[in-house]
Amino acid sequence: MQPATIADQYGKETMRKLIRFILIFAGAAILFGARPAQAQVDRSLEGDKKCTMCHDENWTKPILTIYQTKHGVKGDKRTPGCQGCHGESLQHQGDPGGKSPEVVFGKKSKNLSTVATRNASCLACHENDTLARSHWSGSKHETHGVACNDCHDGHAITQKVLNPVTQPQVCGSCHKTQLAQSHRFSRHPILEGKVTCSSCHNVHGSDGNTLLAKETVNQTCTTCHAEKRGPFLWEHQPVTDSCINCHTPHGSNLSPLLKVKVPTLCQTCHTSDHAKNLYSGANLPGGNVTTANGQIPLGSLNPPAQGNARGCLGCHSTIHGSNHPAGAKFQR
Template sequence: MARPITTAILFAFANLMAVAVANVGAAGRTPEPFPKAQAPQSGYVGTETCVGCHDNYDTTLTPTKHGFKGNERTPMAQKGCESCHGPGAAHADDPEKVKPVQFPKVAADVANAQCQSCHNRGEHALWDGSQHENRNVKCVDCHSVHSSEGATLMRAKTQQLTCARCHQAITNKQQRFNHMPVREGALTCSSCHNVHGSVNVKLLRTGTTVDQSCTSCHTEKRGPFLWEHAPVVDSCTTCHDSHGSNNERMLQAKLPFLCQRCHVTSRHPPTVYEGFTLQNSQNANKLFGKSCANCHQQVHGSNHPNGKFFLR
């Protein structure tokens, strides 16, 4: 739970460091020298040449994990700027005519291939063919390398704001009366989704079904139960909205209407209007407060021998 907060604090710290580093530069102290290991390869000119014209671009990297300092042996340090922007000799000779890789301008697959040259395993193994890749979303639509505002090089301050650019309707559900605690920081979008690709539906991190995703956290709802409730087995989203709704417990509809979508007749009139009189306290129960759930407390399934009607 505390993880995103910790990350935020760490990031705030990283920002302070960035300021600190910039100040050191301004005070005239020699900045950390670039690693000498830059093997002269055809087409490459090395970081020192790039920063000769592009002042301070190196310092934007320093506070991030892309910083060269301390990473002298990594490919990043060895090719420096050119590990992302590609060989830059021709550009350095004639900057007006030849451009290195300009991430916002080039095609998505070209831009992404630069990043994938290093990030292609684990969490990222399924990028190719993923919903985002298919729709030409770029790494840099969500991440910024030189001027990120959030943790993990997020382009905007939070994940939610980053996603909002394209998924406004979903992120707006955070403003609803009941919502997954993303706004509060207890969860992030990536608690449930791996936006870099997944074998599961809807880029879900866990579970080949939505139910398995939900019960990976809400384990007590996993079952199997002695008495199963058909819609629960089918999908949690039959009754709950995954992101938020204006009803209690993120329900898709208010009680009793939620139940009445399916239960139109039963031994006791399930429709509150049917034979409903104010004097009849049993019926009144069906309308007020937790409504049907006052009596049917185990709507997710019951393990009680007499739990057929989910009353216990």
């Protein structure tokens, strides 16, 4: 089959699917009808005064700091104001000690609003402006009941989740295993803030599986490791398939971020030629010494190169793919 023919075939297939979805899109619009516009609230400074007359600079947590954030720039008419997020809260204004605001974000408050209510407050803008969180609905975080303010603190001058050094603490408050993995012997520079959780994941939903920032694992990894993108003359199928076939990106005891130590890792898939051999710990430095009838033949003191030191990678070092015409065995 010629490549051009294949391209035509796949191109047509993609186009067919695209047209199909455009029809579905139009059908949904007809079936459900457009959503009505949202009610408007008082976003002005005058509106804020109803709140800041009590919630002033002496409040138990810094409230007015929101005016240092993007949410507090009144020169930008889109900024929400207190009521934009917390609701008009007329009952609370009338009875501050007895009635809570319409939307309560305080996680330890007994009047904490539901996740849906809190998220609706944020999405009122962030799903309806030009920077809409298009993929939030139906994403794993959304369906698992994550609220926006589980990660974001709208009143903070510097949000922990937006600071590369502190972001892992925020994500790790739920993803504790991954946070623990970031401390392992072999790891990405996550603790130093040079690689962040959001370097690889789009927590608001994405086109990729597992909330990946890009469409696939490999597209995500090669944003930094572009030298492994290829295409290579000699491709290694599990590499083109997914980097995580061999690597565990959040941290490992085995460098470099390996799931299993070489040569065992390679032998899980390769059983031909010398890869079929049993490489055990016999006579490895620091391991058990084995003998033949009590005798140690010279030359048997050391295991084969495949089972020692760098193992298979001592020779098969271009394991991510080779562009050398003689590199089919990933040695060139």
